[in-house]
Amino acid sequence: MFFYSLKNLFSPPATLEKGTPPPKNYRGTILYFEETCIYCKKCEMVCPPGAIIFTYPEDGSKKLKFHYNPYLCIYCGECVRACPKPGTLVQAETPSPPATADQKPNDQWFEIEKLAVESKKKWQEARKRMREQKNKNQQ
Amino acid sequence: MKNFQEEKITPDQLREKIKSFYKEDEWHFITINGTDTGKSIEVKYFFAKYGKKEPVYALSLEIDYDQTLPSITDLIPSAWIAEEELYDLLGVKVEKAKGGIFLEPDSPKAPLRKSFQPKEK
């Protein structure tokens, strides 16, 4: 024990240096590619902390907007496994960028949460109007 | 699929029942669990045998919200902690339980009941 401790005085530190890149297989940030998305909202439903939210367009079209909060995310990868279109959601091997105070990550996210509820109501009304229009046209 | 043996009893039979089979060197008392079913509180006592691959044995009883549950601390000395938890988290009146261990005096009462509503922010 004594010699072991003495040896330690002259050996390099056991901890990793600052700035060491994360190891392989690291669970990093979630990337979203809109081109292949079919807006099934499965990722939103399975996400444990609720870090994925879709907001609806007001004109009633089916193109929803994807919002992701990397500071709420726990990087479990459940959304990636739930996605029916492979390649739409990808877990990268790099960490998310750190949040800064001037970004106001919390306030922004609360607004998006409110917006999601409000925009869904408006979207449903727009859809209803569109359906009525369609029925009229058919008659 | 249920994977434990269950026996239904009434609160009055509880102490007699435990006295009849519980031996310190044979049975391992696991814990007491309370569930709010909406009408009453279902209390389960779990026991397992040391070193044997047998299903867990459970004694199950139902009590009303304001009924008092007899204490088993003198038969099984380690049960006091589970009884305190029942008192604090489910609001079951257990004999000898003082409360205030799992929750602090100013915290909400009986949070695991179905009628409990958390405070809005």
Added chain:
Amino acid sequence: MGKKFVVPFGSQHVALPEPIRFVFTTENEIIRNVAVDFGYVHRGIEKACMSKFKYTQVPYVVARVCGLCSISHASGYCLAIETLMDIEVPKRAVYLRIIAHELDRIHSHLFAVSHLCEVAGYENLFMRVMRDRELVMECLEIFTGNRVQYDFVTIGGVNRDLTKEVYEELKPRLEELEKRLLQLKEIFEKDYTLQMRWKGAGVITKEMAQKYNAVGPIARASGLATDCRVEFGYFPYEELGYRMVLYHEGDIWARNMVRVDESLVSIEIAKNAMDNLPEGEINVRVRGNPNGEALVRWEAPRGELLYYVKGNGKPVLERLRIKTPTFSVIPVMKELYYNQPYALVPDITISFDPCLSCTAR
């Protein structure tokens, strides 16, 4: 007869990692009466799992009950749901769970051992154990992709596979760890200072362990043969080289040695499981909602963990009960303090490896 003094220990104390409060009534430094209070960190996890989260999201919530044994909580819950819904987990997933669980046990045990050294005043050994623990932390990081919260187990299987590259990274690290642990064991067996401090202090007899229903390493250090890995019999531990570590002294030294020896057994199990990994799927899809009740006894690093699940055919569970290991050892801990000198209190408390955030949930 001396004058009686009331000495509090906690809720904040240098020896304690988490808040627990004891109020000792001492007489000539000998403890005559104990009052205990905990639950300072009640977070309402059970209530959240029963009201806010769907049953498929709950594994990630219960993993946050404890930082050191998060994988035990997640796999205990998943096992309970799988028993309830009659899901058969693929054999490869079972083996991967065993590997992750045993690696987790090693890192939890080494943490407890190092902490005990620190409380005994042996800072140098504390640093050495922590340094060796870094090896197993690296293993877990490579294996599951994260250092502390693994999120590795899910209902119906596991999330990540063990590839050939990962296997080649893990194997040399585990062999190195085994070598270092054997050196550590020699130190604990022969070191004069530690023997003086730990031998014969805070003795729990077998009768006392039975009377107060002690669990885990504390029970096994007192000669009480109880281990949920054997008693529950869900995982094939016996064919992977499991053997029970039993000590009969029941003192602080024995509790420490149980942890060191169990880490060695865990390395053996993990290595065997990695070598004999069966081929196949790593998870199955889960459909439907749970209805009925099931119960799982699961051996976490600190002892027996109980998960009781009751579903009513809805996505949100009706009842989820977590009984943590420290919950079961607090009665015997309280009883042990009677007639002990106050100076031994930090050592006795830490030799139980208490996890109060688990207990308060």
